[in-house]
Amino acid sequence: MTPPEMPAEHAILGLLSLDDGAGHGYDLARHFGEGQPLGGVLRLEPGMLYHHLKKLERAGWLTSTVEPQGSRPPRQVYRITDAGRGELSRWLREPVAHTREIRLEFLVKLYFARRFDPALAARLIAEQRETCERLKQSLASQLASLDAAEPEDGQTFSRLVLELRLAQTRAAIEWLDRAASS
Amino acid sequence: MTPPEMPAEHAILGLLSLDDGAGHGYDLARHFGEGQPLGGVLRLEPGMLYHHLKKLERAGWLTSTVEPQGSRPPRQVYRITDAGRGELSRWLREPVAHTREIRLEFLVKLYFARRFDPALAARLIAEQRETCERLKQSLASQLASLDAAEPEDGQTFSRLVLELRLAQTRAAIEWLDRAASS
DNA sequence: GGGATCATGTAACAGGTTACATGATTCA
């Protein structure tokens, strides 16, 4: 489970959890459109949304029932399970491992953490900051050992790569500090 | 062709172009391993590499011939075509559209631009800087219009999203400025 | 009557990841 951790599926769990634990596809879809705060971070087309709902049900994190609507087409109503709530809160407590995941997955975590509980959001931000700080140290030491070795072909390029990562990580840390005080 | 532009395939074109225009899969694979400068940016498993080689041949950017080796297994030798060289140089002159693409695609472009011609690298960096600068202005104005509107629910979160993008874009610009002078 | 909205999907395709298959040869 190290690589992606699927932010889309956790976002669905989060929305259902905020919304009394239940909802249907069409309703959830609105949150992932333009103009919506979540839509500014994570775009989800209807096709993928329905796909994720089925996957979450297979995983035991949702259950579904059909609700006839009379005139309207019947709704497939999904309800989050205890296992689903457990998975959601586990996910909300873990910072992301890589700087590149901050743009998408961390922002989604932050969105829900803030809505659930400001203290949870504060802890998440603090732990993400620590993770980034460790990464920064690691990158800095890699840079130092590059400088210590004798100059090789391609060494200038490798330094540029490390410097870019370092710059992005530093920017993330500064942003996290501002995020902590809002 | 707007979204990905497949850096892996252009990297293969670039390697062949540097290496007298021809090479075989196993040989190319070494450049994408650990310790190699390109491998620090773009990891390519053998399976995907051979897949890309066939795709590039279908596109007319490579041709292939079989070279028997006597004792060793025969090699499939790929040679870059004029169309392939054209595509490569087109790609090398275009900056990437989004900040998130700098980490992978722009770095690959930069790697080859530097090896082909320092002047090409300098132009690429300058154009990428302009693209980032335009992005920065756009983000800044989006932020300003958010602040001008009356406070809504979720507006704080949307501001955080924009501030993160702005911070990452600013960091990229500063890095590009350092890259220009090395 | 015609378009937007409600509501749920399927199909086709593109791309990536991991693991495995094959089989000879060179080297410790």
Next chain:
DNA sequence: TGAATCATGTAACCTGTTACATGATCCC
């Protein structure tokens, strides 16, 4: 004898994108 290297791939699986299919109802 056994591991690493040379050399090329296939298979299964997952994620994601785009477009389309269906059919009713509400509102102008």
